Amino acid sequence: MNEFWSFITERYPDILLALRQHLTISFSAVILGTIVAVPIGILLVYNRVGWINSVVFFIANLFQTIPSLALLAILIPLLGIGVKPAILALLLYSLMPILRNTYDGFQSVDKGVLNSAKGMGYSAAQTILKIQLPLSLPYIMSGIRITTVYIISWATLASLIGAGGLGQLIVSGLGVNKPEMIFIGGIGAVVLALVADGLLGLLEGWLTRRYRQTRSAAV
Amino acid sequence: MIVLDHVNKVYDDGFHALKDINLEFKKGEITVLIGPSGCGKSTTMKLINALNTPSSGKVLIDGKDISGLNPVELRRNIGYVIQSVGLFPHMNIAKNVAVVPHLKKWDKEKTDRKVNELLDLVGLDHTIYRNRYPSELSGGQQQRVGVIRALAADQDIILMDEPFSALDPISREQLQDELIRLQQELNKTIIFVTHDMDEAIKIADTIVLMKDGQIVQTGKPEAILRHPANDFVRNFIGQKRLQSENELSYEIPLVDDVMITNPVTAFPNRGLAEAIKMMESKRVDSLFIVDRNKQLQGAVSIYRVLDMYGEEGKTVADVMIPVRFSVSSGSTLPQAIELMDSHQLSNVPVVDGNNRFLGLVTRGSVVKHLAEVYPNLAPPQPAGEGEPM
Numbered sequence: 001m002n003e004f005w006s007f008i009t010e011r012y013p014d015i016l017l018a019l020r021q022h023l024t025i026s027f028s029a030v031i032l033g034t035i036v037a038v039p040i041g042i043l044l045v046y047n048r049v050g051w052i053n054s055v056v057f058f059i060a061n062l063f064q065t066i067p068s069l070a071l072l073a074i075l076i077p078l079l080g081i082g083v084k085p086a087i088l089a090l091l092l093y094s095l096m097p098i099l100r101n102t103y104d105g106f107q108s109v110d111k112g113v114l115n116s117a118k119g120m121g122y123s124a125a126q127t128i129l130k131i132q133l134p135l136s137l138p139y140i141m142s143g144i145r146i147t148t149v150y151i152i153s154w155a156t157l158a159s160l161i162g163a164g165g166l167g168q169l170i171v172s173g174l175g176v177n178k179p180e181m182i183f184i185g186g187i188g189a190v191v192l193a194l195v196a197d198g199l200l201g202l203l204e205g206w207l208t209r210r211y212r213q214t215r216s217a218a219v
Numbered sequence: 220m221i222v223l224d225h226v227n228k229v230y231d232d233g234f235h236a237l238k239d240i241n242l243e244f245k246k247g248e249i250t251v252l253i254g255p256s257g258c259g260k261s262t263t264m265k266l267i268n269a270l271n272t273p274s275s276g277k278v279l280i281d282g283k284d285i286s287g288l289n290p291v292e293l294r295r296n297i298g299y300v301i302q303s304v305g306l307f308p309h310m311n312i313a314k315n316v317a318v319v320p321h322l323k324k325w326d327k328e329k330t331d332r333k334v335n336e337l338l339d340l341v342g343l344d345h346t347i348y349r350n351r352y353p354s355e356l357s358g359g360q361q362q363r364v365g366v367i368r369a370l371a372a373d374q375d376i377i378l379m380d381e382p383f384s385a386l387d388p389i390s391r392e393q394l395q396d397e398l399i400r401l402q403q404e405l406n407k408t409i410i411f412v413t414h415d416m417d418e419a420i421k422i423a424d425t426i427v428l429m430k431d432g433q434i435v436q437t438g439k440p441e442a443i444l445r446h447p448a449n450d451f452v453r454n455f456i457g458q459k460r461l462q463s464e465n466e467l468s469y470e471i472p473l474v475d476d477v478m479i480t481n482p483v484t485a486f487p488n489r490g491l492a493e494a495i496k497m498m499e500s501k502r503v504d505s506l507f508i509v510d511r512n513k514q515l516q517g518a519v520s521i522y523r524v525l526d527m528y529g530e531e532g533k534t535v536a537d538v539m540i541p542v543r544f545s546v547s548s549g550s551t552l553p554q555a556i557e558l559m560d561s562h563q564l565s566n567v568p569v570v571d572g573n574n575r576f577l578g579l580v581t582r583g584s585v586v587k588h589l590a591e592v593y594p595n596l597a598p599p600q601p602a603g604e605g606e607p608m
């Protein structure tokens with residue numbers, strides 16, 4: 001235990017650096033993933049050609065099934081090593097949950113709400129931005145939350161392609177046989193994931209209350 | 220005025236939903252489209268705000284063909300209420316009502332004023348309801364908001380597609396009454412779709428009866444009731460109302476149909492204070508005194524009881540006066556009315572052959588009965604007026 005504390009006090013700049021890298025990688029991946037996946041999800045809702053939806057969902061699903069280590073390895077020849085390929089790999093993982101939830105959220109908007117929006121003179125863009133998007137926010141947020149938790153844990157692997165992060169502590173710890181270092185790396189990722197889950201969960205709850213999806217249909 | 224001119228609608232799947240529809244919706248009138256499910260009521264209505272476009276024929280509003288107008292712009296000038304209300308769950312009531320003013324970029328002050336005025340108009344205190352969310356309102360309240368939302372931008376034309384059909388009968392009647400009241404104030408051109416003939420008769424200036432994508436009959440409710448164009452209309456109106464067709468064969472009502480069957484009675488041994496209490500709680504000014512065999516003994520009025528009130532120990536039997544006039548069960552209403560009229564009675568008891576008290580014919584019960592069977596008693600209409608169109 002003593003070694004543990006002395007490790008933290010001695011090496012806290014390194015730990016903080018690893019934490020910062022970890023957060024940067026994870027959140028960049030999630031934010032970029034959201035920016036990509038939400039518009040694609042919306043396009044799919046409006047797409048009338050059935051097979052395109054199937055293909056897109058198939059591809060997004062495919063990324064999910066590739067083992068993370070393998071995906072990172074595949075990206076090395078394409079993008080080299082470092083932070084960028086790590087973010088890209090994690091981004092690919094984030095696509096499916098966010099895409100799926102955006103799509104489901106849009107689909108879940110009450111038809112009566114959409115009919116009355118159209119009938120009262122909302123343009124197509126206004127319907128998306130003012131009605132469907134806000135009403136889907138709880139869904140989208142839930143996709144983002146789930147993704148973030150996964151990505152924070154997968155980001156520990158990013159150190160393997162030289163992107164740093166908490167995984168770096170684990171790898172170095174293994175090299176110099178310092179269990180407390182491995183421990184800090186591992187526990188750090190877990191705590192980070194839990195904290196992110198908690199905070200995003202609060203946000204999701206607030207959005208759900210704010211944009212509650214009640215059937216506004218009469219009794 | 221809105222005109223549908225030889226409109227046909229063929230849906231993408233080849234279904235011929237509307238067949239050569241020619242219609243006029245008059246300014247400031249409520250026109251009700253009615254007919255069985257799937258006959259094309261909603262399809263017809265949606266032509267007017269360009270949610271549907273005719274496959275052939277024209278839709279004209281104030282003489283202008285709407286196919287030349289921007290549909291989004293057009294819809295902002297036409298109020299629209301649908302059955303499922305479609306309030307936006309993420310916006311509070313004020314924002315929901317202000318949707319179209321907002322789209323039309325009204326300034327905030329004018330919008331707020333309008334929203335408050337409309338909320339108050341339908342009995343939703345704006346200080347309470349402005350900031351509520353739709354899920355915090357009852358079905359009837361949501362429906363009211365749905366209706367005023369269609370009025371918020373001072374639209375002259377309002378389309379209402381079965382707006383009240385999901386409501387319980389009481390809220391529905393209330394909203395119908397409110398709609399009629401609103402219409403008297405606002406004078407909009409309203410097109411209203413319903414399944415319910417009672418609703419149509421209650422609110423319509425003109426009824427348009429549809430079947431299988433065609434118009435079967437158009438006319439004032441009165442004209443359609445009196446002169447149904449064919450068996451379909453007759454059926455749709457319903458058997459009860461139908462009797463107005465053969466005016467001459469209506470049956471003369473009997474006192475038994477008209478009388479109140481549970482008038483307030485008391486046993487002879489009741490004290491005077493009790494009698495007052497009973498009259499007070501039942502809100503009547505006299506009591507009929509019957510014995511255990513329901514034999515009519517007499518009657519007391521409130522004045523008589525108050526007169527004698529000082530004499531404690533007296534019972535109603537002591538102060539009652541005999542009933543001088545009664546009619547027997549099976550007499551006709553005119554007989555009872557004649558009796559009441561010639562003796563200045565406010566009511567007359569109905570008794571059976573053994574003088575058992577069965578009920579009471581009062582002026583109120585006569586009026587109520589007449590109101591119920593009004594079509595049956597209505598005098599024949601002079602020819603020429605109210606022909607089917």
Ligand SMILES: Nc1ncnc2c1ncn2[C@@H]1O[C@H](COP(=O)(O)OP(=O)(O)OP(=O)(O)O)[C@@H](O)[C@H]1O
Nearest residue numbers: 230231232234236255256257258259260261262263
């Ligand atoms: N988009 C569509 N494509 C194909 N057919 C349609 C479409 N919309 C409606 N129809 C058909 O057109 C007919 C008329 O439909 P409409 O909605 O106007 O009926 P309605 O009189 O309003 O019935 P209800 O009282 O049940 O609302 C129905 O048979 C319906 O199935």
Ligand SMILES: [Mg+2]
Nearest residue numbers: 260261262380
């Ligand atoms: Mg309909």
